[in-house]
Amino acid sequence: MKILVALKQVPDTETKIKVAADGRSLDPADVKWITGPYDEYALEEAIRIKEAKGAEVVALSVGGDTAKEVLRNALALGADSAVLLKGDGQGDALAVAQMIATYAKDKGFDLILCGNKGIGGDNAAMGPMLAELLGVAQANVVVKLELGEGTFRAEREIEGGSEMVEGSLPAVITAQKGLNEPRYASLKGIMAAKKKTIEELEAAAAPAVAVVSALALPPERPAGRRLEGEPAAQAQALLQALKDEAKVF
Amino acid sequence: MILVFCELKDGQIRKPSAEALSEGRRLADASGKKLGALFAGASCAGSAEAAKYGADVILTAEGASLASYSSDAFAQLVADAVKAKGATVLLAAATAMGKDVAPRAAARMGAGYASDVTGLAMVDGKLQAVRPVYAGKAFATTTFTSAVQVATTRPNVFALAEKAGAGAAEALAAPAGSFKSIVKEILAKAGGKVDLTEANVIVSGGRGMKDGANFKILEDLADALGGVVGASRAAVDAGWGLPHSMQVGQTGKVVSPTLYIACGISGAIQHIAGMSGSKFIVAINKDPEAPIFKLASYGIVGDLFEVVPELTKAAQAMGIGKG
Numbered sequence: 001m002k003i004l005v006a007l008k009q010v011p012d013t014e015t016k017i018k019v020a021a022d023g024r025s026l027d028p029a030d031v032k033w034i035t036g037p038y039d040e041y042a043l044e045e046a047i048r049i050k051e052a053k054g055a056e057v058v059a060l061s062v063g064g065d066t067a068k069e070v071l072r073n074a075l076a077l078g079a080d081s082a083v084l085l086k087g088d089g090q091g092d093a094l095a096v097a098q099m100i101a102t103y104a105k106d107k108g109f110d111l112i113l114c115g116n117k118g119i120g121g122d123n124a125a126m127g128p129m130l131a132e133l134l135g136v137a138q139a140n141v142v143v144k145l146e147l148g149e150g151t152f153r154a155e156r157e158i159e160g161g162s163e164m165v166e167g168s169l170p171a172v173i174t175a176q177k178g179l180n181e182p183r184y185a186s187l188k189g190i191m192a193a194k195k196k197t198i199e200e201l202e203a204a205a206a207p208a209v210a211v212v213s214a215l216a217l218p219p220e221r222p223a224g225r226r227l228e229g230e231p232a233a234q235a236q237a238l239l240q241a242l243k244d245e246a247k248v249f
Numbered sequence: 250m251i252l253v254f255c256e257l258k259d260g261q262i263r264k265p266s267a268e269a270l271s272e273g274r275r276l277a278d279a280s281g282k283k284l285g286a287l288f289a290g291a292s293c294a295g296s297a298e299a300a301k302y303g304a305d306v307i308l309t310a311e312g313a314s315l316a317s318y319s320s321d322a323f324a325q326l327v328a329d330a331v332k333a334k335g336a337t338v339l340l341a342a343a344t345a346m347g348k349d350v351a352p353r354a355a356a357r358m359g360a361g362y363a364s365d366v367t368g369l370a371m372v373d374g375k376l377q378a379v380r381p382v383y384a385g386k387a388f389a390t391t392t393f394t395s396a397v398q399v400a401t402t403r404p405n406v407f408a409l410a411e412k413a414g415a416g417a418a419e420a421l422a423a424p425a426g427s428f429k430s431i432v433k434e435i436l437a438k439a440g441g442k443v444d445l446t447e448a449n450v451i452v453s454g455g456r457g458m459k460d461g462a463n464f465k466i467l468e469d470l471a472d473a474l475g476g477v478v479g480a481s482r483a484a485v486d487a488g489w490g491l492p493h494s495m496q497v498g499q500t501g502k503v504v505s506p507t508l509y510i511a512c513g514i515s516g517a518i519q520h521i522a523g524m525s526g527s528k529f530i531v532a533i534n535k536d537p538e539a540p541i542f543k544l545a546s547y548g549i550v551g552d553l554f555e556v557v558p559e560l561t562k563a564a565q566a567m568g569i570g571k572g
């Protein structure tokens with residue numbers, strides 16, 4: 001079995017977002033970059049499949065030189081090889097899906113895993129787009145995955161519950177928290193990863209069809225007020241205010 | 250044409266779909282286009298209701314092969330409908346199904362896609378979308394260069410608007426049934442409660458709840474207010490038996506209720522990312538310096554174990570949540 005894990009480098013969740021001078025992109029100063037938290041579940045799942053039934057795991061990221069950190073980490077955790085597709089990995093989801101599809105088609109991947117969303121563009125779109133471009137099955141926001149002979153069963157989160165999706169391999173599966181508990185890299189893994197080479201390829205040309213023309217911070221919230229008194233009085237005052245001022249009820 | 254992919258539940262249009270239709274009508278009016286509503290399933294009974302939200306045309310694909318949701322079959326059906334109708338804008342609600350089918354259909358059409366949008370406009374005949382990025386820490390305006398533009402609308406953001414449309418019914422052929430994947434069963438349906446992403450009132454608990462069993466007092470308050478219960482990551486990860494589906498935040502759900510009540514939640518940046526789009530925020534915390542108060546429309550400094558039951562009592566006494 002051959003597994004591709006697509007990993008995205010994203011701003012650390014602690015990042016305070018600042019808009020760059022162009023008014024449409026993230027000011028990269030002071031931004032610490034990490035592997036997308038949902039991508040970590042995708043990679044962990046691939047490694048577990050490899051350990052359970054044997055598989056070749058290829059880690060891939062679309063991005064610039066800094067994205068090599070994500071790949072180096074993936075190698076340390078257990079990926080067999082790593083590919084950097086040099087291109088804009090932060091832009092339009094369809095363009096990124098096209099770059100990955102161009103790379104992956106004809107390579108015989110049985111399974112493609114990625115996070116259900118990055119935590120930057122928050123598109124939650126690359127996985128299903130990739131599935132369509134490759135003409136394969138998909139299951140999104142997956143919390144449980146079982147593989148059969150050329151088939152999969154995936155439990156995915158839906159409103160107020162979950163549903164079981166069955167399909168044929170190859171497939172694109174996008175990971176949700178709960179799929180597994182990602183491991184930490186061992187010292188041995190980190191040392192071994194340093195010796196491995198990351199294959200670097202130019203990403204296929206894929207023009208963006210959805211572009212960010214402006215980026216803005218959310219409007220300031222109006223100043224609030226404190227409700228004083230004993231708990232019973234506070235409760236009463238709150239409900240009155242929600243009813244009369246906020247007209248919530 | 251502006252085409253809206255709609256979902257039915259128990260023979261009724263789901264509210265997030267009705268919101269998408271309402272917004273579709275506004276966009277159609279603003280750009281002189283027609284509004285189409287698209288339904289697919291074993292039965293599309295109830296689809297006629299789309300006329301109430303301004304649909305000029307109601308397209309239905311009915312057939313046994315559509316009884317269960319299939320990503321590839323539905324995406325193909327939607328893309329084919331867009332093509333057949335010459336639609337230039339495709340909308341769906343940003344529900345589990347909408348977020349599964351819309352990007353796949355977009356890729357099939359080579360169309361640009363904006364997910365979970367909170368604002369839409371037609372500019373020079375093309376869609377323009379505003380959507381939260383970095384989990385609501387910023388808002389991006391998205392413009393499109395593709396001939397077809399696709400967006401999913403965030404539930405609870407776009408106002409429902411009734412405006413009678415012609416509602417001309419038109420049947421589409423259902424695809425033959427050999428799909429790459431299909432939903433086999435629905436599991437663990439939680440007692441008919443609305444999902445956090447669609448809820449109007451959310452009562453959330455954090456590490457300050459001290460134990461999972463204590464979430465009972467939040468359930469009681471939520472029931473009294475007609476809301477549902479959420480949690481911070483600290484609460485979900487504490488081993489109290491709370492499912493991840495309850496988690497609000499950057500790596501949980503991004504919610505936009507009218508009212509969000511944070512109980513024993515400090516207001517970490519990752520939590521705020523998921524709930525700062527709430528219209529009104531109430532913070533109940535014993536620490537007057539807790540960062541959540543900076544966001545709160547109303548703040549109560551106090552012990553949640555005293556305040557929450559009083560709130561429930563008062564809400565019941567005032568008859569809130571009953572109508």
Ligand SMILES: Cc1cc2nc3c(=O)[nH]c(=O)nc-3n(C[C@H](O)[C@H](O)[C@H](O)COP(=O)(O)OP(=O)(O)OC[C@H]3O[C@@H](n4cnc5c(N)ncnc54)[C@H](O)[C@@H]3O)c2cc1C
Pocket residue numbers: 013037454455456457458480481482483484496497498499500501502512513514515516517518519520523533534535536539551552553554
């Ligand atoms: C990669 C990453 C992703 C993350 N994603 C998320 C996410 O999606 N969602 C999320 O919520 N967090 C997320 N976090 C975690 C986040 O950083 C915080 O740790 C978490 O939100 C804290 O939860 P809390 O407010 O419940 O707990 P705490 O910060 O411990 O706050 C508890 C609060 O309860 C108050 N309190 C205690 N007892 C009482 C009482 N009796 N009455 C009233 N108040 C009381 C305290 O004063 C305190 O303010 C993420 C972190 C990382 C690193």
